[in-house]
Amino acid sequence: MFQIIFHRGKCIGCNGCVEAAPDRWRISRKDGRCNLIEGKEKKGIYRALISIEEYAQNFQAANNCPVRIIQIARI
Incomplete structure (x- = not known):
């Protein structure tokens, strides 16, 4: 599990994230930023x-993320 x-x-x-994993990422129509599908938010993360x-x-x-704000961790 990750x-x-x-x-x-x-x-x-x-x-870049949407192109690589369209089932997990979407671009927001509101602000143009990406959304992590099924992501739970806590303090902006x-x-x-x-x-x-x-x-x-x-x-x-x-x-693909040029600002390196996506991490994948094994749990």
Whole structure:
């Protein structure tokens, strides 16, 4: 099991995460930043649990992020 950790307030809306993992990421129509689907927010940081099957796409999403605000942690 893995966890995505996403600092949404620092997102620049480049869409790199959405291209890599469209089932987990979406661009917000309100502010142009990305949203972590099924992410739970606490103090501006969003977290979501993912399975090993989602790991590769979300690892690529984290690597695509130019501001490095997506981390993937094993839990």
